[in-house]
Amino acid sequence: MISSRDVAKMAGVSQSTVSRVLNNPESVKPDTRNKVLRAIEELGYQPNLIARSLVTNSTRTIALISGTLSNGFFVETTNSIVDLATNRGYKTMVYFEGAMALRDIFDSIRGNKVDGILLSSIKLDDPMFEEIERSGIPYMLFNRRPRKGGNYVILDNFSAAEMITHHLLELGHRRIAYISGETNISTFFERKIGFEQVLREAGLSLQPDLFHVCDTSSSEVGKITLKLMHMSNPPTAILCATDAMAFSCMDAVLSMGLRIPEDVSLAGIDDISMASHHAIQLTSVGHHKFRIGEIAAENLIEMIEHGVESDRPRQIILQPELVIRKTTGRKR
């Protein structure tokens, strides 16, 4: 491999000068600069970024630890985060939750000296959170947050759940099923609280046989949906904690030959782009598409480049908008 020594030799200068031409061109006389540039060209020299990183202690790499792409929400955030980082001159190391323990991913990331971390996969009481804070590596959480503190950008999940539940109540629904993911995750925790709160205000209560927690996989959601719709007194509406779950739920409902919303209303939360497809038309509530990922990435890069003010965590809560489409209708 060609190194800066080779370039230096060919240009008849020192290695330091080659380095300067690369990193601070104005500091070297045009004449010498051109000699170096020509040598670089001639040799097809490619600086070894690994070596550079070792001395500068910066890799221009951010790590993205994201929920699985089976959830369309993370498809949108992953796409926009990677593109934004790329445009800003950062490489993105991607990990999807589940393939490896967060602990091991974090160790790998530390060893690789990434400049910053973007993380969706944190639990409410995750022991990793404190470690990440302590590591001093700039980070932004997105979509989920820990119980206390941290830098994050999330949806106002409580409000989102309130809004969509209100909508269902207004349509006359009283038997509303709720399918949630594990409530040790802030998103699911906060959405459930919002749902319960509105029920309570309406003089209703969360009925155990209409409330289900599952692992958010399509097969699990499907099973629960079938169980619900086979009840002697099935719900007239189903609220799913995410749009991705609502898609699975819809799939199961339709597979039974039932119609939406005639036989059962269906709603989700997140308002991912597929929700607006004319074949889906899912009523949902969420923030404008893509923005969560972008905001997280923007803030992270700012922290990397202008330093972290650890006394003032970045906590951004986006306000949701209700989007009524075709999967919710009056109770019959």
Add this chain to the structure above:
Amino acid sequence: MISSRDVAKMAGVSQSTVSRVLNNPESVKPDTRNKVLRAIEELGYQPNLIARSLVTNSTRTIALISGTLSNGFFVETTNSIVDLATNRGYKTMVYFEGAMALRDIFDSIRGNKVDGILLSSIKLDDPMFEEIERSGIPYMLFNRRPRKGGNYVILDNFSAAEMITHHLLELGHRRIAYISGETNISTFFERKIGFEQVLREAGLSLQPDLFHVCDTSSSEVGKITLKLMHMSNPPTAILCATDAMAFSCMDAVLSMGLRIPEDVSLAGIDDISMASHHAIQLTSVGHHKFRIGEIAAENLIEMIEHGVESDRPRQIILQPELVIRKTTGRKR
């Protein structure tokens, strides 16, 4: 930051021994090994992988350069590639086509000394292809291939297009519109050839007003769809070169208040997972889900670990299966 020197000092051994404990534990006496291990534990030592890479000349990193996640096909390959790589102990640097010129991505990748490259975004006559070959970095292309040679795993696009076109002809369709992406990409080129071939065999020909090439974006496909369906003599069936395009097409058709397949039949190619959703039920043709990405990653890792046999390129062509669902029906 704690280095192996600190560990060595604390354990009362040399840096070499610390290195051995990490990389070849059996080569050091249990006694010394334990002293070192204890020191590592005590100091919370994390080896600097950047420094290691500089000397071993291996980063355990693969670069994935993928088509955009707006196309569900690449969602599935990205998900399975990243997970497979992670499980095998490789990090994945991800780039999406379009955010940066392939030329610049490649330079960045070379500088970062990745162990291998997984690339979907190659054109038929892409000047970058030769450069990649020449670089000597192990690589696998997937989904698309260059005109000649290379390591790749692709669908038998010609057969896929043949099969789906046959299906449409058998349903009685004669005015079949075809919406394609740019034909300087092998996928679109081969699919178009397959489509034309079957038409020709049936004594039909590709009619200019029914054949459209676009940039595959949802808005472009939508525009073309509207144009087609507003013709005085609209097509009775539309074949889209990818399922992702078929989804956009479906969206546009439904937005006009038309029904599928009553007013127009619709088919795609790829058979991505969303195609089987009960609200979509898209007739398509493709290989079993996820496998293309996995096969590409498996082969790449094998090349990285067991060496490249450059005289025998890896060329894997997967056979498609036709999956008839609800978007295609008899011509009325």
Add this chain to the structure above:
DNA sequence: CTGAAAGCGCTTACAG
């Protein structure tokens, strides 16, 4: 089984 020394390919004070 272990250590001292050299080296991977850069950058960065320091001196001139």
Add this chain to the structure above:
DNA sequence: CTGAAAGCGCTTACAG
């Protein structure tokens, strides 16, 4: 404006 020297944190022959 430029060069010689030291150093980033590892690994790897080599010697013992």
